[in-house]
Amino acid sequence: MSVLVDENTRVVVQGITGGEGKFHTEQMLEYGTNVAAGAVPGRGGQEVAGVPVYDTVHQAVEAEDANASVVFVPPAFAADACFEALDAKGLDLVVAITEGVPTQDMSRVYRKLQETDTYLVGPNCPGLITPGVAKLGILPGNIFSSGNVGLVSRSGTLTYQVVDNLTDRGLGQTTAIGIGGDPIIGTGFIDALELFEADPDTHAVVMCGEIGGEDEEEAARYIGANMDTPVAGFIAGRTAPPGKRMGHAGAIVSGSGTGTAQSKITALENNGVPVGDTPEEVADHVEDLL
Amino acid sequence: MRLHEYQAKQVFADAGVPTPASRLAETVEEAVAAADEIGYPVAIKAQVHVGGRGKAGGIELVENAEEAREAAENIIGMDLKGYHVRTVLVEEAVDFVNELYVGVTMDRGEGKPVAMVSTKGGVNIEEVAEEDPDAIAREHIDPAFGMHPFQARKVVYDAGVDRNLANDVARVLQTLYQLWDDRDGSDVEVNPLMITSDDEVIAADAVMNIDDDALFRQPELAEMGEEAADGDELEQKADEYGFDYVRLSGNVGIIGNGAGLVMTTLDLVDHYGGAPANFLDVGGGAKADRIANALDMVFSDENVDSVVFNIFGGITRGDEVAQGINQALEQFDEIPKPVVVRLAGTNAAEGMEILNEDLVTVEHTLEDAVQRAVDYAGEVDK
Numbered sequence: 001m002s003v004l005v006d007e008n009t010r011v012v013v014q015g016i017t018g019g020e021g022k023f024h025t026e027q028m029l030e031y032g033t034n035v036a037a038g039a040v041p042g043r044g045g046q047e048v049a050g051v052p053v054y055d056t057v058h059q060a061v062e063a064e065d066a067n068a069s070v071v072f073v074p075p076a077f078a079a080d081a082c083f084e085a086l087d088a089k090g091l092d093l094v095v096a097i098t099e100g101v102p103t104q105d106m107s108r109v110y111r112k113l114q115e116t117d118t119y120l121v122g123p124n125c126p127g128l129i130t131p132g133v134a135k136l137g138i139l140p141g142n143i144f145s146s147g148n149v150g151l152v153s154r155s156g157t158l159t160y161q162v163v164d165n166l167t168d169r170g171l172g173q174t175t176a177i178g179i180g181g182d183p184i185i186g187t188g189f190i191d192a193l194e195l196f197e198a199d200p201d202t203h204a205v206v207m208c209g210e211i212g213g214e215d216e217e218e219a220a221r222y223i224g225a226n227m228d229t230p231v232a233g234f235i236a237g238r239t240a241p242p243g244k245r246m247g248h249a250g251a252i253v254s255g256s257g258t259g260t261a262q263s264k265i266t267a268l269e270n271n272g273v274p275v276g277d278t279p280e281e282v283a284d285h286v287e288d289l290l
Numbered sequence: 291m292r293l294h295e296y297q298a299k300q301v302f303a304d305a306g307v308p309t310p311a312s313r314l315a316e317t318v319e320e321a322v323a324a325a326d327e328i329g330y331p332v333a334i335k336a337q338v339h340v341g342g343r344g345k346a347g348g349i350e351l352v353e354n355a356e357e358a359r360e361a362a363e364n365i366i367g368m369d370l371k372g373y374h375v376r377t378v379l380v381e382e383a384v385d386f387v388n389e390l391y392v393g394v395t396m397d398r399g400e401g402k403p404v405a406m407v408s409t410k411g412g413v414n415i416e417e418v419a420e421e422d423p424d425a426i427a428r429e430h431i432d433p434a435f436g437m438h439p440f441q442a443r444k445v446v447y448d449a450g451v452d453r454n455l456a457n458d459v460a461r462v463l464q465t466l467y468q469l470w471d472d473r474d475g476s477d478v479e480v481n482p483l484m485i486t487s488d489d490e491v492i493a494a495d496a497v498m499n500i501d502d503d504a505l506f507r508q509p510e511l512a513e514m515g516e517e518a519a520d521g522d523e524l525e526q527k528a529d530e531y532g533f534d535y536v537r538l539s540g541n542v543g544i545i546g547n548g549a550g551l552v553m554t555t556l557d558l559v560d561h562y563g564g565a566p567a568n569f570l571d572v573g574g575g576a577k578a579d580r581i582a583n584a585l586d587m588v589f590s591d592e593n594v595d596s597v598v599f600n601i602f603g604g605i606t607r608g609d610e611v612a613q614g615i616n617q618a619l620e621q622f623d624e625i626p627k628p629v630v631v632r633l634a635g636t637n638a639a640e641g642m643e644i645l646n647e648d649l650v651t652v653e654h655t656l657e658d659a660v661q662r663a664v665d666y667a668g669e670v671d672k
Contacts (some may be wrong), residue, residue: 099574102504103396104474107433110401140604140636155550156574160602160635161656180299181549183398210550213398236553239538239560240569247429247534247549247571249503250398277561279554281655285498 001177002120003131003150003202004093005068005193009134010036012057012066012091014073014081016048021072024138025049028070031141033134039084057088068093070127070136078123080106086116090153095136096122096186103249106184113186120186124248125177126156139178147172150196150229153208154181154215155248156246158236158279160264162208162283165283171290174202180247181210189219197227204230206282206290207273209264211237212250216264224271232285233268233275244247291500291515294337296379298496299400301473305465307480309493312381321362322355324380330354331383334361338373342414346370351383366605384492386484390451391415391426392463393479393497394470403431405441405463407449412482458491459483474504475510524568524591532585533570540565542667543588543597543627545581547572547606555600555660564664567594575605579615589626596666598652598659599631601638603630608633609643619649628666632659 008015011028015021016038026049029035036052037060044055054060057069062067069091073081078098086109101123113120121128127137131144143160145167153159159178166173177192179185189207196202205227209216216235223231236244237253240260245252253260265275274289293301303309312327314337315321325332336348344351348359348370349655350659358380368375389412398402408426409419418425422647427448431437442460451459462483471479479497486492505512506510528535534549538556543563549571556566568591572584580626588597601611611633629632629650651666 020664025634029413075503094535095384102474102507103476104403104433104471104504107396107402111432111434137489138604141567143635155548155549155553156604157546157602160556160604163555164634172527183396184401208550210553214589215399218399234554236550236557238557239566240553240556241536241538244536246536246569251553253593278558278657280655 003199004177005128005130005134005136005140005175007133009068009093009136010064010066011136012032012037012039012060012064012069013051014039014057014069014071014085016040016051016053016072017046019042020074022048023102024072025051026036028135031135033136036066055083059087061090065066067091068136069095071096071098073076073098075100075102077085079109082109082120083112086112086118086120091118094118094120095125095127096120097127097137098122099124101182104152105185106182110184110186119191122180122185124182125180125185126159128175128177128242130175131173134156136274139176139179139205143167148174148290149200150174150199150202150205151176151208152192152196152205153178154210155208155236158208162234163205164256164284165279166206169283169287171212171283171286172197175236181250183213183250189215190222193222193227193231197229202229204232204286206232206234206286208234208236210235210247210248210251211240211261212251212259214259217267220264220267220271220273223273232289233273234279234282235275236263291502291505292339293500293511293514294339294500295335295496295500296517298498299493299638301469301498302480302493302496303471307462307465308491309384309496309644310384312379314363314377315380315523316377318359318362318366321366321380322358325352328380328382332358333381333383334365335379335381336365336368336370336375337379338370338375340371340373340579343370348597351471381513382669384484384494385486386519386567387487388485389482390459390485391479391481392459392466392483393481394467394475395477397430400430401537402433403467405429405431405437405445405467407445407451407463408650409450410555416480416528420519422592425440431467436471436489437464442467442609454489455485455491462493474501474508476501524587527587527590528598531587533572533584533587535587536569537591538566539566540567541593542568542663543572543591543594545572545573545575545584545588545597546598547602551600551602555598555656558656558660559664562661562664564667567591576614577610578614580615582618585615585618594627596627596663597629598663599629600656600659601633603633603638605636607636607640609644615650616644625649627635629672630659630663630666632656
């Protein structure tokens with residue numbers, strides 16, 4: 001019924017005493033997420049929204065049996081927070097919400113990630129949600145509904161838009177994952193697609209990409225070669241001029257024709273993935289695929 | 291953030307990369323004086339963030355004071371691919387027999403840095419990468435260890451650099467990697483690295499792009515970057531307000547939250563037959579003032595004939611957005627351009643109640659909002 005997040009997910013919130021950390025801990029608890037602990041150096045022994053705080057992630061994992069973490073730590077310390085989470089045995093999933101993490105820092109985190117079995121989602125992402133069960137991150141819970149469509153997206157607000165179009169048609173979701181738009185991220189499209197392919201309750205997948213990089217092209221080839229579950233796609237940035245950075249660090253089109261919206265759309269369509277011109281059309285395609 | 295050539299060269303020279311004698315000049319007089327001092331021949335080079343400056347007339351090689359004056363007059367103040375040239379670098383002309391390309395960048399696909407050397411220097415390296423990828427030798431660097439000296443040598447030998455020069459070129463590459471690593475570079479390049487008849491290596495150009503997200507720990511470079519800013523007036527205004535903003539050529543102004551959603555809004559404007567005037571992302575959690583600033587920005591663009599607001603709140607709250615829109619529009623006796631608003635997500639209902647519907651057109655779906663804004667812009671054209 002879901003990937004990565006279910007009723008057994010026990011979360012430690014890194015940076016729980018900060019403004020964002022506190023607010024979204026409350027939101028997550030309200031949604032039903034099992035927030036088991038917080039971790040903030042020097043704040044061990046305190047409580048936030050009834051959740052016990054520890055000085056280190058290691059202590060939190062040991063004391064509260066946490067198996068996932070959400071990072072709400074400022075950019076300068078975010079990589080260190082990720083390293084701490086990856087070093088704590090027992091965490092299967094780390095979700096880094098922080099925006100503006102230096103790329104070289106992420107390069108080192110990514111290097112460490114290869115030595116572990118942990119999934120790192122983000123950074124600069126809205127997180128992930130299994131509707132009706134739990135959300136890890138900042139997604140607005142009320143627009144999601146439970147169902148059989150998996151969703152993976154590089155952009156947060158675009159995720160909300162597409163989910164809104166799906167929910168409107170009665171197309172509920174198994175899990176929606178915002179993987180983030182930075183140049184180097186942990187869990188990528190292919191990791192997420194693999195998980196959805198293996199989930200018997202996910203009957204169709206929506207993949208939302210954007211200009212920049214070649215991850216969508218690689219994902220398209222993966223879908224063509226490995227997936228039985230049908231996929232519908234959307235690519236943002238068709239009108240973006242080459243050489244200009246459009247918000248996301250990764251969303252820049254090089255002049256040479258790679259990483260463009262058209263190259264991504266073509267790659268998807270060549271591998272049997274219908275691509276919507278508008279979010280509404282994506283919902284049309286999903287209806288057809290189910 | 292990109293440094294100007296003269297700034298990057300200073301950083302390179304301080305780190306021990308050989309560079310030609312040079313001086314920065316802001317006026318024709320300064321340029322001629324600098325050329326006289328350095329000794330002819332010299333190159334006069336426009337300092338703007340544009341590739342292919344030479345072909346576009348932004349670099350001239352001169353033999354005497356008269357030519358220097360003429361070149362400086364041509365270049366200072368010229369418009370180079372949309373950028374106004376304010377300063378030139380006057381630089382000793384290097385007598386070279388060969389040109390190399392040497393650079394370090396982040397390979398985002400691999401998630402790790404890559405060092406590159408090519409004997410096809412002196413030309414547009416992106417074209418070489420496309421037409422003859424084998425002409426560029428590459429070596430991926432493990433970010434946990436940094437570049438080992440053997441890796442610098444390996445990529446230099448792989449590129450087929452002359453054996454007599456290999457150590458010097460490897461040393462330049464090693465220095466560039468160190469700079470890339472210490473200074474949070476995204477691209478650090480020398481093209482061309484000139485080889486003189488005495489087998490000396492000299493960096494005749496210098497590129498240094500810094501990761502914007504790391505500027506908090508590179509205060510010295512951040513300051514240089516402020517000096518180097520040369521976008522148009524609106525883009526500089528966007529910097530002051532702290533928006534992600536890109537000016538485009540159409541007439542439908544676009545404001546939204548989140549890069550992916552704003553790009554999607556641009557694409558829909560195009561889809562419904564309109565032309566986007568800009569990309570403007572107010573970012574997450576924008577408060578009323580920020581929304582008002584965004585409207586001020588888009589109204590300042592004289593090409594804009596209508597504005598569409600597309601907000602899907604997660605962290606951002608619809609009531610804050612509505613307040614900002616009211617705040618910005620209530621100061622006008624007459625609204626300068628029609629504004630279409632679409633609010634969804636967190637506190638959207640509260641926002642709709644607050645929003646002054648005498649000032650804006652409300653639409654409930656993304657598609658309807660975009661269509662309406664395109665219609666308004668089209669009516670102005672007629």
